[in-house]
Amino acid sequence: MVQEITLNEIIEIIRLTLFVSGLSTLIAFFLALPAAFFLYFNQFPGRKIIIALINTGMGLPPVVVGLIVALFLWRNGPLGGLKLMYTPLAMIIAQIILAWPIIAGLSLAAFQQVDPELLFQAKALGASKKQLVLTLAREARLGEISGIIAAFGAVISEVGAVLMVGGNIKGQTRVLTTAILQETRLGNFHLAVILALILLTISLTINLLLTTWQQKGQKPWRYQSWK
Amino acid sequence: MAISELEIRNLIHYYQGKRILNIPFFNVNRGECLVILGPNGAGKSTLLRIASLLEKPCQGEILFQGIKVTTRNELAFRRRMVYLLDKFLFFRGKVKDNLLYGLKIRGVSQKEQLKRLEQMSELFALQPFLESYPHELSAGEQQKVNLARALIIEPDLLFLDEPFSNLEPKFKEEIMVEFSATRKKRSQTTIIVTHNREEAFYLATRLAILIDGEIKQTGKTEEILDFPSCLEVASFIGQETLVEGVVVGQENGMLKVFVANNYIYAFGSAKVGEPVRVIFRPEEVILSTEKPSTSIRNWFWGQVVEIKTLDKVIVISLDCGFLLKAYLTKPAVEELKIERGKKFWAGVKASSLSALTLRDGELKNRAN
Numbered sequence: 001m002v003q004e005i006t007l008n009e010i011i012e013i014i015r016l017t018l019f020v021s022g023l024s025t026l027i028a029f030f031l032a033l034p035a036a037f038f039l040y041f042n043q044f045p046g047r048k049i050i051i052a053l054i055n056t057g058m059g060l061p062p063v064v065v066g067l068i069v070a071l072f073l074w075r076n077g078p079l080g081g082l083k084l085m086y087t088p089l090a091m092i093i094a095q096i097i098l099a100w101p102i103i104a105g106l107s108l109a110a111f112q113q114v115d116p117e118l119l120f121q122a123k124a125l126g127a128s129k130k131q132l133v134l135t136l137a138r139e140a141r142l143g144e145i146s147g148i149i150a151a152f153g154a155v156i157s158e159v160g161a162v163l164m165v166g167g168n169i170k171g172q173t174r175v176l177t178t179a180i181l182q183e184t185r186l187g188n189f190h191l192a193v194i195l196a197l198i199l200l201t202i203s204l205t206i207n208l209l210l211t212t213w214q215q216k217g218q219k220p221w222r223y224q225s226w227k
Numbered sequence: 228m229a230i231s232e233l234e235i236r237n238l239i240h241y242y243q244g245k246r247i248l249n250i251p252f253f254n255v256n257r258g259e260c261l262v263i264l265g266p267n268g269a270g271k272s273t274l275l276r277i278a279s280l281l282e283k284p285c286q287g288e289i290l291f292q293g294i295k296v297t298t299r300n301e302l303a304f305r306r307r308m309v310y311l312l313d314k315f316l317f318f319r320g321k322v323k324d325n326l327l328y329g330l331k332i333r334g335v336s337q338k339e340q341l342k343r344l345e346q347m348s349e350l351f352a353l354q355p356f357l358e359s360y361p362h363e364l365s366a367g368e369q370q371k372v373n374l375a376r377a378l379i380i381e382p383d384l385l386f387l388d389e390p391f392s393n394l395e396p397k398f399k400e401e402i403m404v405e406f407s408a409t410r411k412k413r414s415q416t417t418i419i420v421t422h423n424r425e426e427a428f429y430l431a432t433r434l435a436i437l438i439d440g441e442i443k444q445t446g447k448t449e450e451i452l453d454f455p456s457c458l459e460v461a462s463f464i465g466q467e468t469l470v471e472g473v474v475v476g477q478e479n480g481m482l483k484v485f486v487a488n489n490y491i492y493a494f495g496s497a498k499v500g501e502p503v504r505v506i507f508r509p510e511e512v513i514l515s516t517e518k519p520s521t522s523i524r525n526w527f528w529g530q531v532v533e534i535k536t537l538d539k540v541i542v543i544s545l546d547c548g549f550l551l552k553a554y555l556t557k558p559a560v561e562e563l564k565i566e567r568g569k570k571f572w573a574g575v576k577a578s579s580l581s582a583l584t585l586r587d588g589e590l591k592n593r594a595n
Contacts, residue, residue: 118316
């Protein structure tokens with residue numbers, strides 16, 4: 001049986017996909033940067049373990065994250081009273097957990113690539129602690145944007161977590177990946193391919209924008225070799 | 228009485244359990260160029276970082292313009308100073324952005340920023356580079372940008388850590404001369420740390436000798452050279468003779484400098500008519516009873532006025548119209564029968580002499 005899907009429904013799916021993945025990447029960015037700053041500026045026992053955990057978190061399986069969030073939000077779970085299960089908010093929470101370690105890990109690595117003496121020079125030119133942090137953020141811009149790109153790419157393409165905590169409810173929590181899954185299962189390959197193309201186009205467009213921002217003012221390699 | 232911009236009292240600083248600084252008193256006067264000279268590892272950079280409020284001393288207090296520095300006023304005071312590291316480290320962005328960094332973080336108005344940018348780029352001839360990236364510039368140009376981004380802030384105190392040590396000799400002289408002239412014109416209070424004696428003698432209006440974390444002597448360059456307070460100071464600073472004269476011509480690629488009825492041949496880039504300072508190193512001066520016909524161009528006839536034993540060498544001071552010091556070994560002194568009052572020929576190779584340009588009233592300043 002071939003089920004029909006209207007244009008309005010497709011637009012709604014795209015809108016929700018962008019909303020959920022965009023917002024979760026953005027929130028994860030603002031939660032990850034302070035953590036990366038903290039890890040950069042402070043030495044304490046257990047710091048290495050935290051960094052190792054973050055690096056591991058960069059490859060968290062979405063289904064595992066979906067499971068953990070589901071356990072919390074489930075009707076009888078500790079946060080069951082909030083009634084968030086199968087809502088876009090639950091999907092955003094799951095995707096923040098997926099995106100956070102990617103941005104935190106890549107940003108921290110980018111900070112550590114900046115010469116500490118350059119920051120010391122910033123201080124010696126009169127920078128306050130806050131301005132030092134801002135200077136560091138600016139110097140490490142390339143790596144931070146790489147983090148955003150990687151995180152957004154990961155969450156917009158994952159299906160496990162959004163399916164588990166969102167439930168793929170038509171008109172409510174259905175996003176592009178879960179829709180593709182659904183249509184493929186139903187044998188609507190034609191529609192599945194169209195949705196897949198839309199997903200890739202969105203991914204490409206957003207990455208193009210982010211990359212343009214990232215590469216701004218970047219000097220080209222301009223040394224001629226013999227060959 | 229000069230106004231004290233900065234005063235350090237009872238400073239003791241430890242690093243990894245070792246006492247590296249012990250300075251009961253140290254001050255910087257307004258308008259002076261104080262050079263802290265000392266061997267590597269004497270604690271110079273640490274002292275500079277503490278004085279510029281970038282590092283907190285383990286013990287002791289710091290007074291900025293008479294007010295004690297505390298955690299509360301530290302940032303406000305720190306912002307009236309600038310410290311430049313011993314290497315050029317630039318931020319992302321163009322030369323222009325780097326020059327404006329210090330003003331931006333101080334919240335200086337856009338209009339004032341542009342005014343000072345214009346002023347600075349004119350002073351250091353940086354207009355062609357403003358839109359370039361720092362890494363596209365030569366080391367000499369980078370050091371100019373580095374100095375300009377500090378001076379643009381118009382700090383009450385400027386701290387420089389080995390500012391000219393990493394430059395090629397040909398840039399070094401030019402930039403040093405230019406910086407010194409600018410510093411004087413703006414009466415910029417400056418504290419420079421260096422291990423290079425010639426740099427120190429050229430730049431300093433006052434010299435402080437730091438050895439093993441202690442300030443062994445402070446004073447005018449001539450005072451310290453003529454009357455080193457102890458053997459440590461004497462053997463570290465050497466017994467250089469500084470002579471001032473005027474370039475009168477050029478011969479075989481060397482400058483001919485007129486000094487006290489003598490002509491000195493030395494290397495340098497000064498032009499005819501310009502005042503210069505020539506530095507003689509005592510270990511490069513040889514003595515002879517008669518003027519030999521060797522390739523040495525510089526011979527001076529002078530009378531021995533002092534013979535002093537210093538470590539393993541004997542320091543002979545000759546009056547050749549100017550005071551010239553020579554290091555000799557004991558056998559050489561005996562062989563030449565050197566005594567007070569006797570006259571000798573003193574020779575110095577032109578290749579071991581360099582003449583540095585003096586600018587803008589420096590001669591007068593030094594006469595005071």
